[in-house]
Amino acid sequence: MVSENRGLCWHSEFSRIRNLHDDGTLVDLKKKVDADGDELGIFMDSGVTDSQYEMEVLEDFCRGISLEDIESGLNTAGSRRAVWIDDREGNLELEGSGNPRQYENPLTATGLFRALKTPRYNHKALPDVTRRLIYVTDLDPACIHALAATASWHQTPVLRNAIYKHLIFQTSIAVKVPSLGFLTFQLDLHLPFFLLRKCTPPGESVGKTSTKPRRQWTNLSFLKLDISKSQEQEPKNTWGIIEAQISCVITGSDEWRWVGYSFVDAEIDGFLTDLFEEDLSFDQIACRALPTDMPIWRPRDYWLRVFEIRIEQVRKEWEYLIYKVELSVNQYVRSHTRENTELLTPWVDA
Numbered sequence: 267m268v269s270e271n272r273g274l275c276w277h278s279e280f281s282r283i284r285n286l287h288d289d290g291t292l293v294d295l296k297k298k299v300d301a302d303g304d305e306l307g308i309f310m311d312s313g314v315t316d317s318q319y320e321m322e323v324l325e326d327f328c329r330g331i332s333l334e335d336i337e338s339g340l341n342t343a344g345s346r347r348a349v350w351i352d353d354r355e356g357n358l359e360l361e362g363s364g365n366p367r368q369y370e371n372p373l374t375a376t377g378l379f380r381a382l383k384t385p386r387y388n389h390k391a392l393p394d395v396t397r398r399l400i401y402v403t404d405l406d407p408a409c410i411h412a413l414a415a416t417a418s419w420h421q422t423p424v425l426r427n428a429i430y431k432h433l434i435f436q437t438s439i440a441v442k443v444p445s446l447g448f449l450t451f452q453l454d455l456h457l458p459f460f461l462l463r464k465c466t467p468p469g470e471s472v473g474k475t476s477t478k479p480r481r482q483w484t485n486l487s488f489l490k491l492d493i494s495k496s497q498e499q500e501p502k503n504t505w506g507i508i509e510a511q512i513s514c515v516i517t518g519s520d521e522w523r524w525v526g527y528s529f530v531d532a533e534i535d536g537f538l539t540d541l542f543e544e545d546l547s548f549d550q551i552a553c554r555a556l557p558t559d560m561p562i563w564r565p566r567d568y569w570l571r572v573f574e575i576r577i578e579q580v581r582k583e584w585e586y587l588i589y590k591v592e593l594s595v596n597q598y599v600r601s602h603t604r605e606n607t608e609l610l611t612p613w614v615d616a
Contacts, residue, residue, distance in 0.1 A: 276441075276443075279520070280521055304333060320426060327407060329407075330476075331475065339374065343375040343411075344374050344376045346408070349409060349538075350372055350546065351399065352366065353397075355397075356563050360563035364397070364561060369381060375411070378400070379411075379415065383416055398525045400413075400528065402528070402530075403530055403532045404478035406477055407476055413429070424452045425527060432456065435479075437457065439573075449519070451517065453515065453565065455573055457576060459510060461508045462587040462591075465506065481510065482509045512528075512534060512579070514527070514569070514573075516568065522563075552575050552576075
């Protein structure tokens with residue numbers, strides 16, 4: 267685990283309510299000063315030289331999509347329902363179910379943009395959002411544009427880095443508290459791993475607009491992983507190893523005000539549109555293991571619980587992959603040992 271802090275892993279400042287609402291977006295604030303370009307360029311331009319690679323990765327992935335597409339709901343921005351949000355206002359005691367805002371989950375990228383553009387605090391008709399959870403399956407350029415255009419000043423560096431690590435299949439389990447600037451916390455959980463699945467081999471996407479993070483697929487048909495004959499009668503499906511990633515990053519200014527972002531490949535959790543309404547009332551970041559009306563309010567406790575749930579999920583997938591590959595290798599060894607024995611038998615008898 268990586269820790270970047272000011273002497274202690276969890277600063278005492280985080281255990282008291284701080285006078286920060288952080289309601290304005292970075293894009294709006296910079297445009298009022300002197301920023302040029304679109305919202306994605308402003309979101310990616312941090313002025314830090316070592317973020318150049320992050321910028322190139324995001325620019326390449328998001329090409330072909332604009333904020334205007336998201337605002338007007340064009341193409342997949344207004345049709346692909348891949349986002350789940352849980353916004354709620356807690357109390358001083360950090361107890362109870364809180365006061366939630368109502369959303370028709372799952373949302374599109376356009377729905378995400380509109381929800382995040384709504385003021386988080388001091389809204390005339392809606393409760394404040396002290397704890398916000400955002401979950402996206404198969405993170406795509408439209409959702410990135412929606413997030414970039416609505417991120418606050420303090421959320422932007424954490425969110426940009428989270429998107430970058432998710433796109434490039436990078437591992438990170440870290441607790442970060444910057445040594446300079448405004449005191450905030452960042453809890454990182456990026457778990458890349460491999461899934462063994464029998465599916466239709468993915469097609470080439472070179473030159474096309476991205477629809478999900480680019481993951482590698484390795485053909486394992488040579489291992490003869492099928493056991494029963496019924497399984498062999500699916501010519502379009504092939505056994506393979508698929509790269510997949512679970513990302514969950516939490517950032518905030520204290521235990522009462524924080525945001526959790528989660529990006530998960532659909533091969534892991536499935537599609538939100540395939541879920542029943544009651545399934546959507548459970549926490550999607552925690553793999554539907556926690557009810558939303560019984561929230562974990564403290565960010566460290568929530569992050570650790572998600573870590574516990576998700577690492578168990580990864581463990582099971584690894585065990586399944588090892589089991590199937592070992593089974594195939596052992597069958598291969600036994601069959602070839604038997605063949606060699608049969609070939610040698612005449613010489614032994616002689």
